[in-house]
Amino acid sequence: MVSTTVNHAWVDQGTVNPAEANVEIDVSVSVDKTLQEIEGLGSCFNELGWTSLSELSDADRESIMQELFAPGVGANFTICRMPVAANDFSREWYSYNETDGDFAMANFSNDNDRETLIPFIKSAQKYQPDLAIWASPCVRHRG
């Protein structure tokens, strides 16, 4: 276990051994009763995720991406989500078309994402080429 406090960052606290629970159990997993196959695990690509990762050195960022996405290394993420334009973790409000009256979407552009979401996803694909991605519009919540 590693702990971080205001004054001491990344302090290794040694190994924590699991103990027998002596409280009421919240969740029981019946390992012998298969109900639904889990297709994969993942997270969400957000603009603010990438701006934070961009603060790091290239080497550090790459090692994080590797730990998240490279098969057999760390989290093994294979299915991820992304927002359709702004969500609660975007830099600003934005959409892919700000042109009034453009019902045909002639002025559609995802240029905004070229600074954030696209390099983020590309970087993940480097470690997991079969990464599955789904997308959803969100609302932007209070920041």
Add this chain to the structure above:
Amino acid sequence: MKHNKHYASASSLRMAEMAATFAEQQKKEGNENAGTMGGFFSNIMNPKYQNDLPLDREGKEGTDMFIQEDRYLQAYATYFSKFIDAYRIEGIDIFGVMPQNEFNSAQVFPSCCWTAAGLANFIGKYLGPAMQEQGVEVIFGTMERRTVPPTYGSQSPYANMGETKNHGIDAELKWNSKIGQHFNYFVKVNLSLSESRIIEKDDPPATPIQQQDEGKPIGWQSGLISTGLYQTWNAVYNSTISSYSSNLIPGSLSYVDYNGDGIIDVFDMVPIADPSYATKTYAFSLGFNWKGFGVHAMFNGMFDISKYISDLYLFEYTGHHPLGFQLLNNEQLDAWTPTNTDGEHPALHLSSNNHDKQRSTYNVRSSAFLRLKTLEVKYKIGKRLQDKIGLFESFEVYVNGNNLATWSDLPDEFDPEQSQLEVYPITKRYNLGLRVSF
């Protein structure tokens, strides 16, 4: 026409209907820039609304906040298609889209609620066909419930919702009388009965009725039904598997597989006990005076109340804070053994065992009680004696005691009147005193 991009129309066209309202408002306020398209792509997001959206402009669950007109819906589907295309060009294949994150979720900031019908129309006529053409799945997505099932993985924000009902009666009877000239006596009885019900609660769907809060009293207690202790290995081998332990032995608690699914687990928990707070209380006082001599007693009690006896008290090898105190469990002296088969306590283990510790009829017990709360005997010296001494205006000797006797089904170590049982035991108190005035 392009306006302040920072606050432009959120993440797409979704806010069109709201935009219309804003545009109207802006026009009223003399903002000629408001688009005739109802702010479709215009500056609908005044920065001041970003965090403090006026109440009348907040979204509402059960409404369509997206304009339900053909050209808007079509434009939105096209928007999704263009999004898929644009990402495909980047070498990023999107396998599925969701029409709206938490489509029923209204926020205090611009959100986009859909009704089920609105969403069905949009998916069926517009988004579905557009995505089929793209070879992209439509995922119905996530729905936010006001309360959330455990699978949600997080807690929903607190809100004042649901409905409960309380009602009750109080009654008090008093009787004062005299026998002869010197014997006064009184009896006073009071009784308070109350009951509560959770009238409305958004229990997660698929919650079996025995586990729903709705319809049950506030603070109802859930747990497994215990039918006693396994007496033989035969009984253990023939028992239902326990999700809490694979090491059952004779002397382990036997639980009822309430839902009959072949495993003892949380789904077998049912209402097992009354709430742990007082709903039914009573008290009675009685006393008499005879010349200078007086006796006064007060009893109180509760019924239809149950409390959980903590693991710390009940079971061996339970983690304990070294500075805390622990009540001695005398039931453990009567634990099940092969030779003490009517033992009250489950068989003792060398390590903590999870099976016996589940909340059940074994450790949630009735804490109904009757207590002799106070008793006082006093003597006031006679007037003539007082006059003779001529020193005091009154002189009284008394002996009284608190908590002199308690009758309850709980182990004697506990004070059944405490809201939690694991506290310092009952203290009895005796006073001997004088009341003198000059």
